[in-house]
Amino acid sequence: MYTVHDTHIIELPKKIDPRGNLSFLESEHQVPFQMERVYWIYDVPGGQIRGGHAFKEQLEFIVVLSGSLDIIVFDGEEEKRYALNRSYYGLYIPNGIWRRMENFSTNSLVICMASTAYNPNDYIRDEVEFLDYRNGRTNNNNSRL
Ligand code: TYD
Numbered sequence: 001m002y003t004v005h006d007t008h009i010i011e012l013p014k015k016i017d018p019r020g021n022l023s024f025l026e027s028e029h030q031v032p033f034q035m036e037r038v039y040w041i042y043d044v045p046g047g048q049i050r051g052g053h054a055f056k057e058q059l060e061f062i063v064v065l066s067g068s069l070d071i072i073v074f075d076g077e078e079e080k081r082y083a084l085n086r087s088y089y090g091l092y093i094p095n096g097i098w099r100r101m102e103n104f105s106t107n108s109l110v111i112c113m114a115s116t117a118y119n120p121n122d123y124i125r126d127e128v129e130f131l132d133y134r135n136g137r138t139n140n141n142n143s144r145l
Contacts, residue, residue, distance in 0.1 A: 002094040004073045006097075008091075009082065010090045010092055012090055013030070031092075033061075040109060055095050056095060057119075059115040062113075066107060066108060076134035
């Protein structure tokens with residue numbers, strides 16, 4: 001299982017240009033997996049928290065294109081906070097890591113590249129279930145009894 005130490009910031013190429021800067025990313029290059037889906041989060045009202053969950057399979061690469069926000073990752077034991085405010089930094093999060101986003105600035109825009117198509121069954125939304133998952137226990141496992 002991955003830990004928060006497997007999450008990391010990847011600096012994206014930055015083409016500095018007096019006409020305006022340009023950054024980019026490609027599957028298997030800057031993004032260390034094959035991308036299957038892209039989604040983005042915007043118009044977040046002040047004080048909101050999003051994405052309090054983990055994925056069993058999905059890998060993610062998150063870029064804060066505009067504004068700033070914090071992404072907190074948790075592996076069941078350790079927590080790490082990334083304050084993101086540059087459009088040329090991406091945060092890689094492997095599967096099995098709980099993550100949430102908070103402290104969205106006004107007009108922040110965050111884009112998430114995912115390794116899988118949307119699958120609600122890939123989500124772990126309950127923290128107790130997440131801790132069980134991390135500890136190798138499932139809801140149907142009687143070994144705790
Ligand atoms: P969700 O991932 O649950 O967001 P958060 O954890 O931040 O609340 O997604 C919110 C809603 O959007 C949920 O109904 C599922 C839907 N959704 C899709 O249909 N496709 C997607 O790719 C994503 C990311 C979400």
